[in-house]
Amino acid sequence: MDKFTQTFAPLKLGQVHDLAAARAAEGWRYVQILAVNTEEGIDLVYSYMKDGHLENFTVKAVQKTDVVPSITDVFLEAFVCENEIHDLYDVAIANIAIDFGGMFYQLSSKAPMTVVSPEQLAAREKAKKIAAAKAAKEAAAAKKAAEPAASASAPTGPTEEEIQAKIAGLDPEKAAKVRAAMEAKAKKAAAAAAPAPSPAPVAAGPTDEEIQAKIAGLDPEKAAKVRAALEAKAKRAQQSAEGKGE
Structure with missing residues (x-):
């Protein structure tokens, strides 16, 4: 072997056994099955090697309701990893050639590799809150950015033409x-749009000269009466003004 290389590729749960059979037919060697506990479920990594090249195929987020097909009918040595994964991660694996029925390990608790500490749980909850806040912020920003575009695209009324x-x-x-x-x-x-009209200017009364000119045109008796009335009016106005001044 001149050089070691490795690759990683995704794998569907239903393709696990077919891949193992194909690798066995092509002369690949079984290496291991690795289990990883994640937020979404259990990831299973199947590794095969040939001519210095290591292939890793990952089945993502296996749930407790899923049933994983055994590959021990193709690679018998895989019974160790399959029993281990069943006992430590509570993953259901069907038709293991050498099945210990959950007694491969003597454990005090079921699926101990899936148990998280209080610190790990707190960290996960914090990460979820941060992710939720970030998603909410991005959604609000996207909504705000879309509002001007929506306003611009709003239909306008028909033109005069x-x-x-x-x-x-x-x-x-x-x-x-x-x-x-x-x-x-x-x-x-x-x-409605026009400004309110300004109030009309109040007409000023006739001047003293105009009044005297009109009186001069009257007969002497009537003119004397008008002058007497004007003098009485002026006298009352003067008395009223003097009373207010006091």
Whole structure:
């Protein structure tokens, strides 16, 4: 052997026995079955070697409800690893050629390799929370980024040209009604948008010169009465002002 090499490839549970049979027919040597306890289940790694090359095939996340086919009818020596994996990881393996029935090891607890310490459990829970928070943050960011795009793609109303084209296709009477309704709507909108009118300026009263000119045009008796009334009014206004001043 000049050089050692190895590769890793995925393997489906249903392909485990067929792969072993193919490797045996091609002259490969069985090396081991490795079990690894993961968050998703038990990973099984089947290793075969030939001419200095080690092939590793991984079956991911085997569950307690799964049944793994034995390869001991092809490679008898695999009974050691298969019994070991059954006892230590509680993986169901069918038709092991030399089956110890769960007594390969004398154990105080079932599947001890799947038991996690309080520290490991706390670490896993922390990792789950961090992953959940990260996923929530990414989802919120994606939603926020999608909002402007959704607003931009929102459908707009028909243009003036499109409206006029539709009206032109109506019968004359109906088209006149539609145009009248549109004009009324436009007037209402313009009235609502227009600024409120400024109050009209209050007209100033006539000046003293204008009043005297008008009195001069009256007959002497009537003019005397108007002057007397004006003097009385002025006197009352003066008295009222003096009373407020006190």
